[in-house]
Amino acid sequence: MAERLLASTNQMRLSTAVFLTVVVLIVLVLITTSGFLLSQGLSARNKPSNFEYAIANRALAISIPSNAKTAQNPLQQTSDILTGAKKEFVDHCAVCHAEDGSGKTETARGMSPEVPDLHADHIQKLTDGELFYIIKNGVRFTGMPAWDFPDDRIWSLVALIRELPKSYPTK
Numbered sequence: 361m362a363e364r365l366l367a368s369t370n371q372m373r374l375s376t377a378v379f380l381t382v383v384v385l386i387v388l389v390l391i392t393t394s395g396f397l398l399s400q401g402l403s404a405r406n407k408p409s410n411f412e413y414a415i416a417n418r419a420l421a422i423s424i425p426s427n428a429k430t431a432q433n434p435l436q437q438t439s440d441i442l443t444g445a446k447k448e449f450v451d452h453c454a455v456c457h458a459e460d461g462s463g464k465t466e467t468a469r470g471m472s473p474e475v476p477d478l479h480a481d482h483i484q485k486l487t488d489g490e491l492f493y494i495i496k497n498g499v500r501f502t503g504m505p506a507w508d509f510p511d512d513r514i515w516s517l518v519a520l521i522r523e524l525p526k527s528y529p530t531k
């Protein structure tokens with residue numbers, strides 16, 4: 361009888377401790393979140409931290425289905441295709457990405473998350489299929505729009521992005 365009473369008292373102590381820990385954790389999360397928001401956390405003037413970028417890039421990689429990642433560019437990279445893609449890029453993408461893909465534009469300067477330099481290793485290392493998927497579907501919570509172009513126009517843009525480091529070598 362006494363043992364059972366002791367066991368149930370111990371159990372009650374444990375549930376109280378678990379309850380209090382959960383309450384403390386919730387309060388801490390609320391304080392941190394409001395601290396973050398009150399320190400202009402959502403202003404586009406603040407650039408995301410490396411930690412936020414690391415999480416966002418990982419989430420983006422996970423969000424692309426594996427059959428989309430392995431898709432190959434069906435177009436031959438002829439100069440006609442690249443000339444057409446260049447026009448498309450200047451008309452629709454250069455406002456943010458700049459004609460040379462560097463992302464150094466007046467619009468990009470005020471954007472957060474930033475417009476990446478398309479020459480960067482982490483972009484050029486994406487597969488053709490990943491580039492296609494990103495251009496077609498855009499990236500939520502960023503300024504990167506989805507595009508309703510026919511697939512061959514998107515593939516021609518993928519080919520153009522692959523050419524950027526050759527057409528506009530960085531110093």
Ligand code: HEC
Nearest residue numbers: 452453456473474475476494495499502503504505507517
């Ligand atoms: C309104 C501005 C804007 C326009 C217009 C725009 N982009 Fe972007 N783009 C962005 C931003 C912002 C990102 C960064 C997204 C992120 O943080 O993941 C981005 C990212 C990308 C990426 C890299 C994705 C990654 O891993 O970050 C590619 C490739 C790209 N854009 C291609 C294009 C192409 C091609 C066009 C034109 C058809 C285009 N973009 C038009 C803003 C823009």
